[in-house]
Amino acid sequence: MSQKMQNSTKTKIIQVIAEAGLSGGPRHILGLLRNIDKKNFDVxxxxxxxxxxxxxxxxxxxxxxIVDFKSKIDFKSLSKLKRNIAEFRSSENPFGPIIIHAHGPRAAAFCRLAVRRGEKFVYTEHIWSSFYHIKNPLNAILQKAGLRSIFNRADRVIAVSKSVKNFLVEKLKADEKKISVIPNAIEIEDFEAPKRKNNDLMVGTVGVLVKRKGQIYLIRAFARVVVSLPKARLEIVGDGPEKQNLLAEIKRLGLESKIQLLGRQDKPEKFLRSWDLFVLPSLSETFGLVILEAFAAKVPVVASKVDGIPELV
Known part of the structure; x- marks a missing residue:
């Protein structure tokens, strides 16, 4: 079969996400992109x-x-999204099947305005669960209303855990028949057996520095650990708006020599391999991709009993 004929039979998949950092959603998409069959799909x-x-x-x-995706619908980003999708539609196989796969509510809010009749619209929920809260009640109501409109438009909704599916069905009254539970996955080849630095206890965590990730509670708990294990150390990989608050708490507890904030790391797995214990202190966590990474690195895990975490630990 010629290359031209092969291209004409491909299904086009458009993956859309409104964040590009080191959180679970982008890392999940990276795995999808690496492993999708490029012979049968144009991506x-x-x-x-x-x-x-x-x-x-x-x-x-x-x-x-590249599209910026501001926090609210803006015509510039929407126009750019539509233009990029239109160019992709018309390339090589303009009449072939198209799947638009949005990850997270912000990306989906844009995509639902760009998808055409006859195209399949898939939405993956990475964020919302029973433990996920928005302080502003009006904002929470508006976001939930937006989610319902996304569910109504979507041909298929993917929940990354049973906990997410239960929330969507019970709290948002989503159509259960539309929802499939497909857990996230990792490539275990990226992780080797842990390499110990020394005999002292080394504890670590990975995550965006935001309140719902609960790093401040880990810091406070670690203050009690060092009373019994004075040589223990804690490393926190990640960056975000809570950084200054965490640094202030470390200083207040006198733990500057015990706890290190390492910032954002492109390859957090190299730190995982050096830890004796991985801790995920999240207040809300729909799945917890980093737990799988710790398992792959053969590092013991202690994690909060919330959302999708008990399905893993």
Missing amino acids: LLIVPRGWLSTRAARISGVKIK
Whole structure:
């Protein structure tokens, strides 16, 4: 079969996400992009500039378009999204099947305005669960209403855990027949057996520094650990708006020599392999991809009993 005929039989998949950092959603998409069968699927990634766009650019057969995706619907980003999708539609096989796969509510809010009749619209929920809360009640009501409109428009909804599915069905009254539970996955080849630095206890965690990730509670708990194990150390990988609050808490507890904030790391797995214990203190966690990474690195895990975490630990 000629290359032209092969291209004409391909299904086009457009992966869209509104964040590009080192959180679970972008890392999940990176795995999808690496493993999708490029012989049968033509793939476009629409994403803001950042970690995901940089890593995805190294994958052969994946086209990338940059769209900022501001926190609210803005006509500039929407116009750019529609233009990128239109160009992809008309390339090589303009009449072939198209799947638009949105990850997270912000990306889906844009995509539902761009998808055409006859195209399949798939939505993956990475964030919402019974433990996920928004302080502003009006904002929470509006976001839930937006989610319902996304569910109504979607041909298929993917929940990354049973906990997410239960929330969508019980709290948002989503159509259960539309929902499939497909857990996230990792490539275990990226992780080797842990390499110990020394005999002292080394504890670590990975995550965006936001309140719902609960790092401040880990810091407070670690203050009690060092009373019994004075040589123990804690490393926190990640960056975010809570950084200054965490640094202030470390200083208040006198733990500057015991706890280190390592910032964002492109390859957090190299730190995982050096830890004796991985802790995930999240207040809300729909899945917990980093737990799988710790398992792959053969590092013991202690994690909060919330959302999808008990399905893993």
